[in-house]
Amino acid sequence: MVIFHGNENYVGVAARDTANALRVLTEATRSVASTSEDIKVRRQVIDSARDVIDKSTHLLEETKRAMNDPENPENQARLNQVAKAVSSALNSCVNALPRQRDVDNAIRQITDSSQELASTKYPSTDRTFQEIQIENNNAAVNLNQAASDIVTASRGTPKQLAESSREYSSSYSEFIKSGLTMAGLSKDGDTQNQIVGGLKNVSMVSSKLLLAAKSVSADPNAPNTKNLLSQAARAVTESINQLINVCTVSAPGQKECDNALRQIQMMKSMLESANEPVTDLSYFECLDSVMEKSKLLGDSMTGITDHAKKGDLENFCDSVGNFSTSVCGLTEAASQIWTPRSVVTV
Structure with missing residues (x-):
C-alpha cells in the first residue's frame, strides 16, 4: 500500500470503504457461521474474520501515523507490512469457508496419494494385465467425469462443490492405484517410467483443476476464471488420454474410441456456460x-x-479421430455463436 503525500481525501475515502467492507464481512460471517452445523468450522470462520478486522484496524492506525509523518520511511515500511498481513488474513478467511475447506482437503488428499509416485515399489496383484487395463480404463472414465462435475459444481452450491471435490479425490486415488499396478505388471523399464510420468502429470493438472475451481467458487464474477477452469479440465482429459495411450495394449482402434469419448464428454461443460466467449x-x-x-x-x-x-x-482410427474433432469443433462453434461478443462482432 502506498500513501500519496497530502492526499487526505483519497485516504479518507479508502478508510470509509474499508469500514463498510468490514461491516459486510461481519454480516456475511454471521450468516455463514449460522448455517454451518460443524462447530469447528463455525469457530474457524469467526476467528479468521476477527483476525481480518484486527489487522484492518491496525492498518488504519498505521495509515493515520504515516499521514501525520509522511517523510518517515519507518512509517511507510510498517504500513506495507501491515497491508501484507491484512491480505494474508483475507486469504485465510476465504480458505476457512466450508466449500473452500473441502477443496483444500481434496488437494491435500491428492498430494498425499501422489507421494506413492516417488516410490519404486508397485502394488502386487494376481490379476492379468488385461483385467487391470479394464479397471484402469474404468477409473479413467470416472476421473474424467469427476473433472467435468467439478466444473459444473464450481458454479453451484457449496454442498455440490464439496461432494464433487470428495468424489474427484476418490476417483483420482483409484486411477493412481490402477496405473501403478499396470506399471508393476509391465516388464519394460521405459514403459514403467512413462506410466509413472503420466501419473505425475495427472497429479499436477488435478491440483490445478481444484485450485481453479476454488477460485471460481470464491469469486464467480472474477475475469477469466471460468475459462481457466475449463482449460484446466481439458488438461486433465488430455493427461488421462496420454496415459491411457501408454498403458493400453488392446486392439488398435480401442484407444482412439476411448479418447474420442472423453474429449466429447468434456465439451459438455462448455454448453453449460454458452454466454461466455471461448474463441475469437x-x-x-x-x-x-x-x-x-x-x-x-x-x-x-x-x-x-x-x-x-x-x-x-489404420483408416478406421483416422475416421474416429476426425469424428471427435468435428463434434468438438461443432460444440465450440455452437457455444461461441451465442455469446454476446460473437453477436456484437456481427
Whole structure:
C-alpha cells in the first residue's frame, strides 16, 4: 500500500470503504457461521474474520501515523507490512469457508496419494494385465467425469462443490492405484517410467483443476476464471488420454474410441456456460466453422462404418479421430455463436 503525500481525501475515502467492507464481512460471517452445523468450522470462520478486522484496524492506525509523518520511511515500511498481513488474513478467511475447506482437503488428499509416485515399489496383484487395463480404463472414465462435475459444481452450491471435490479425490486415488499396478505388471523399464510420468502429470493438472475451481467458487464474477477452469479440465482429459495411450495394449482402434469419448464428454461443460466467449471467432466465422465441421462429421461417420466392415484399422482410427474433432469443433462453434461478443462482432 502506498500513501500519496497530502492526499487526505483519497485516504479518507479508502478508510470509509474499508469500514463498510468490514461491516459486510461481519454480516456475511454471521450468516455463514449460522448455517454451518460443524462447530469447528463455525469457530474457524469467526476467528479468521476477527483476525481480518484486527489487522484492518491496525492498518488504519498505521495509515493515520504515516499521514501525520509522511517523510518517515519507518512509517511507510510498517504500513506495507501491515497491508501484507491484512491480505494474508483475507486469504485465510476465504480458505476457512466450508466449500473452500473441502477443496483444500481434496488437494491435500491428492498430494498425499501422489507421494506413492516417488516410490519404486508397485502394488502386487494376481490379476492379468488385461483385467487391470479394464479397471484402469474404468477409473479413467470416472476421473474424467469427476473433472467435468467439478466444473459444473464450481458454479453451484457449496454442498455440490464439496461432494464433487470428495468424489474427484476418490476417483483420482483409484486411477493412481490402477496405473501403478499396470506399471508393476509391465516388464519394460521405459514403459514403467512413462506410466509413472503420466501419473505425475495427472497429479499436477488435478491440483490445478481444484485450485481453479476454488477460485471460481470464491469469486464467480472474477475475469477469466471460468475459462481457466475449463482449460484446466481439458488438461486433465488430455493427461488421462496420454496415459491411457501408454498403458493400453488392446486392439488398435480401442484407444482412439476411448479418447474420442472423453474429449466429447468434456465439451459438455462448455454448453453449460454458452454466454461466455471461448474463441475469437465472429458470428459468420462460427457459421463457416459449423459448415466445415458438419461435412467432416458426415465423412468421418461414413468412414467409421466402411473401414470397420473392411477391417482397415489404420483408416478406421483416422475416421474416429476426425469424428471427435468435428463434434468438438461443432460444440465450440455452437457455444461461441451465442455469446454476446460473437453477436456484437456481427
